Amino acid sequence: MDILEIQNLNKSFGPTKALTNINLQIPKGVIFGLLGPNGAGKTTLIRIINQIIDSDSGSVYFKGEPLVRKHIANIGYLPEERGLYKKMKVWDQLIYFARLKGLTAEMAKERVDFWLKKMEISLWKDKRIDDLSKGMAQKIQFISTVIHEPELLILDEPFSGFDPVNAEIIKDQIIELKNKGITFLLSTHRMESVELLCEQIAMFHQSEKILEGSLNEVKSQFKPNEYEINIHLTSTQIPKNWNRISSYDNDTFRVPLNGKSTNELLEEAMQFGLIKGFSEVLPTMEEIFIQQVKNYNNG
Template sequence: MLLEAKNINKQFAKHKALDDVSISIPENSIFGLLGPNGAGKTTLIRIINQITAPDTGEVLFKGKPLKREDISRIGYLPEERGLYKKMKVGDQSIYLAQLKGLSKSEAKERLKYWFDRMHIMPWWDKKVQELSKGMAQKVQFVTTVLHNPELLIFDEPFSGFDPINTNLIKKEILDLKAKGTTIIFSAHDMPSVEEVCDHIALINNSKVILEGNIHSVKEKYKENNYQISYTGDLGLDEPSIYKTLHTKITDYTTDAVVKIVEGRKNEMLRLLADRVNVKEFKEIIPSMNEVFIKAVEENNALSI
């Protein structure tokens, strides 16, 4: 594991921000850190970045306790963006790069590459206050990744981007992972989480309520529902095998969603083969959005 948070607790006054939180982030993965607003995600990110300290628990980086000097190996793009509005874009980018340990000449060379790549080179001599929100976010994305950190933390990286720039940043994130970078990706946009993440942890009410490989997590929440398209008369008269949830007839083809009794899928297939001409038969796997809602609702119900 590249990074592990073990039994992290953090309290602010009377508010328990994190309650015995543990997560394990595999090396060279994109790890989705999910949860409703106020669940504790940002507090955990701040602890990993050593902006604040846990009351109890520890953070391990490559199996050793995280130290102050390890921060140079981390890049952090916070949800709350912040650039000096009166400075020129190029000057500020060089300044931020030098804070990460790059020389001025090295910073200029890397910035030119990234500014060309992100289509923002014409803004080099403009003041930050002249940038649109999306342009400013591109600049901050570049300054976050510039020093080639081993771990990148993106908190709502697509906030405020139009679809074209969202796709651009998404491709860059996947490319960084392909080059060996480990990424923590905190977002509310579940389709993006589903598209880029390998693993996820879901925090709710200050606790981790779900963690694992994204495929395994989705498999856990499937409900034996199947999409069937067919021609002919199925009859829909076998309640001991399945329950019809939805049907629709289009151009003489029936599309049905059914819930099959666990362990009786093969029986259902035999029934279909005997009665109708099957066009499609596939299991319905829940989306991450559906998993998120169901897991949080179940956890909230237990907390009442």
């Protein structure tokens, strides 16, 4: 079942197109990556889903129903521009947001206490927001987003401002919530986050969707039909199309198939030494991202 479906969505700001005929289907219980350079249309789409702004045309459906105000209670939104009250204390801030999202006073206290302990920041509950580091404030913002455990969580650049240790903590929380059945729409420039977290992706550029699919499908679509061979050479002669990429105890080469089957390539490689490793070369999401934007710009 799709938790979110977007049909023929368009949005312009004066003469500038922000979204052009966008169609997306986001299944329930997945982490869906929304990729693209600045100005591609990602944030505009997120704001339409959150009913912050209206589209010019097209439709958005939440669990099969036209998206309306009542559905926002089932959506959590972490904007790229963080919005905390700097003079409020951490505890008061989180209680306020929990109550705002429909939790009873008792449930709000339980959830805030639970999350402060889970994120290992209970000692900071009486601190004002403006006394916190940027990373610590980011943790508070994340808690305020997930505290009502909505069905859909939309995170716009969720790792911005985090050091590697705290980024890992947030990543673990995203995975844990996903395992509970919560769906994520994740907008990020960090391709390593996409590789680690996302099951499906859509790539935007200049208001248009230029690529969509599962992570494996997208990588397979752009694979170069090359293999990485790690070998202990017993011969000084190797084929000219073997490109050495490292050399230590064993040599590692990047080798094109050139019409051969994988078995034929492996049999050929065995003539030159003892095979230690043999794996298909798949492009990284960063390589795909850069190449697709270049292709689009070059027409």
